[in-house]
Amino acid sequence: MRRTTLIATGMAAALLVASPIAWRAYADGAPRLAEKTEAKGDPLAYDLSKVSKEGLTAMRSVYMARVALNDGDYDAAKQNLKAASDALGQVRMDNPSVDVKEDVKVGDKVVSTTKEHVQVDLVPISSQYRIVEDFSANPEKSEHIAKAHEHLKKGDTQAAISELKLVDTGVVFERIDMPLTATKQHVDTAIGLLNDGKYHDANLALKAAADGLQYHTISMVAPVKAPNPSSKS
Template sequence: MTIVAPNTHMNRIEGGIRMRTMHVSRVFIMFLVAALGVVSAAAAATSTEGSKEEKILDKVSKEGFAAIQEVRHARVAIFDGQPQEAEDLLGQAKKNLSAVEKNAPAITVTVKAVEKVGGKTIDTKTTSETTELIPIDAGLVLSEDFVATPEKTAKIQEANKHLKKGDKTKAVESLRETDIAVSVSRVLMPLKSTVNSVDKAISLLKEEKYYEANLALKGVEDGLIVDTVLLSQPEPPAKAEKK
């Protein structure tokens, strides 16, 4: 599992070092995960390029991201002995979370479990549920053993160009052609528990219970979920024939 540092406005892949992360929009991540069968086709349909639903999801994600940043800054303010500043920051966080609650689209997550023995599929199970998790940050991660070559670098640059044009499908295909492991990492915010914790922290601040308020806000950060889904992996080398 790779934790991606918050940065939602970079649409580039770099190559040539041990670990590389490409930060992309949350809507792009929804598209990628849908393509993998992790999110239902219905959810993917609401994230088509330029659609009204896409803009809503992107707005909601930015508001959720802003709320988490305000929570973090509020904790710093409490530590610095600035309770009024912390209250003001949490007031802004509350406004952002209220907007998320009002506008967040329902997202249905479908998880497929495949059981294989000797390379053959013997059982497949599929479960679906509606989730309150809000994607607030995301990135594409190249494998740790990635070694840049002229061919791979060219494909990565090609993927960057496709992303710049908004062509998500071609970008993914270009990455797959690099024959390196590519994963998508997402930061998800559980909406209900986050709202409850912020409300609790606001009440505790008013009661001048600063230590307890900080713990409530720590719970917000601890509650964030980071998961990684493998998009593609290199083909294993062919086994040499025994003579």
């Protein structure tokens, strides 16, 4: 499991734009998917919403397979592993790819250009924001937070940030990413071990899949106001 914590000011927009998908966090042991939302008018955001849902479904199946293994219910473990494998396969099919262009320059002159079609391996499966300071609710603040939540549900992180910057309090944005290739390898390994009757080893392979999730935390802290020179201490 890898955790990244960043502290930023209200200018953290550039950091957050990389995660255009927002799902509500899950509170209990098994991941719980929020209501399905579609980002209208943005094909890329819609594709990411779809793979985000599929990725979260896969990780929930991994969790349920581990529970079944611990309970000795190996048939249920196999069913959940198949569901996880199917969901990961669907993620690979639906996961959007991007064109990466690289220019090599000598001085100000471009001497060569390379283009590569790359499929993004990290899939955002969950994200949320939360208030971290004492928060005195009032109609104006509540309205900004409600609007930010709606923007996040639609995948419009930039608009959500703009709303949250208007709220005079600290806000933390948290995101969980799933490495697609590594997770698929761990699930495939677990399936093989389970079929061979190596239940403990299969559970360890699934633990590795869960430990491979990457947790990112970005703190959006309101700038500290300069003291008034005319004020007396």
